[in-house]
């Protein structure tokens with residue numbers, strides 16, 4: 001069972017080297033070293049610790065954001081293929097990968113497959129977002145936001161009388177990433193102005209645009225209320241129950257008709273699964289997430305998890321975040337081993353371990369039953385993510 005008919009090692013192929021894919025590859029390469037060949041495919045050459053994009057947004061010198069996949073694979077004994085996975089041929093058990101600089105697709109056969117392609121920004125078809133919204137999903141996005149902010153700072157220095165208008169920033173999306181991004185860009189602007197134009201340090205005007213009637217849906221009420229207080233305390237205007245309806249050159253129009261004259265709109269409002277074509281297609285929900293059973297399996301030998309998959313527990317869709325993705329990775333790695341041993345698969349069980357939220361100089365430690373607003377929260381979060389980074393990458 002551990003070898004195929006030709007007595008070749010079983011081939012485990014993992015698409016996506018994120019919070020699901022990288023730990024799965026590392027675990028399986030260690031546990032099945034003698035019997036299986038593990039291949040990890042990603043279009044990027046690095047693992048990206050996405051929560052640290054917030055730190056990078058606040059400070060361009062932030063560390064523990066990315067890690068080189070080639071180096072990790074060589075050290076841990078699995079194969080890394082850089083390329084964009086285009087499709088899965090389910091009957092022949094082959095994924096087709098477009099490698100950089102290759103004209104033809106590379107076929108990668110599998111005996112077991114893990115689909116962990118994550119997500120992309122959902123702009124909800126709002127007009128103008130393709131041209132004027134700045135998404136926040138990659139290091140390149142952070143660099144684009146910084147470049148835009150720097151242009152606006154330079155323009156504000158040239159025309160100080162227009163500084164407030166030029167330095168008006170809107171963040172769309174009042175979930176945890178949107179809120180952290182808001183405080184991070186505020187910190188970035190203030191630090192840059194403190195260096196280059198201290199007289200303008202109070203010029204930035206920040207707006208939060210949230211379609212739902214409250215920020216942080218699903219979070220404990222005292223954390224939501226405390227965050228609202230912090231927004232008010234830091235002079236940030238929150239537009240609640242008011243969706244972004246249109247973006248244009250220098251403005252954002254809300255569904256209630258408010259016009260925010262912003263030259264920098266950061267979009268953190270939602271995600272869509274990164275889809276990979278399968279022939280014949282896999283079952284998906286209405287947003288395109290892959291349907292999986294309780295053991296995170298799509299069909300025998302094929303698993304999916306993380307942002308690209310839909311998993312419900314007692315009919316409730318569980319949150320899509322790094323914490324969930326890592327827990328799912330452990331279940332998938334176990335179940336691939338169990339499947340190879342003809343053992344029954346174990347169900348995935350979601351356990352919320354709380355949240356860490358950084359609001360610049362303060363933040364929240366949310367321990368499920370108890371929330372603590374404290375100035376040490378950003379430090380605890382920083383330390384915790386450094387440890388997690390090392391845990392995932394081994395670096």
Ligand SMILES: Cc1cc2nc3c(=O)[nH]c(=O)nc-3n(C[C@H](O)[C@H](O)[C@H](O)COP(=O)(O)OP(=O)(O)OC[C@H]3O[C@@H](n4cnc5c(N)ncnc54)[C@H](O)[C@@H]3O)c2cc1C
Pocket residue numbers: 015016017018019020021041042043044047048049050051052053054083084085086116117118119136137138177274275276305306307308320321322323324325
């Ligand atoms: C700014 C930001 C802040 C966040 N903050 C937090 C936080 O504080 N706490 C938290 O728990 N979560 C946070 N998250 C969410 C968390 O990062 C995601 O939920 C998590 O990364 C999902 O893991 P994943 O493995 O499903 O996807 P990812 O980690 O995104 O990995 C998917 C990988 O698949 C690759 N890929 C996609 N399509 C293809 C393809 N066709 N071919 C080859 N490779 C492909 C991508 O390049 C990527 O490397 C944040 C996200 C962002 C963007």
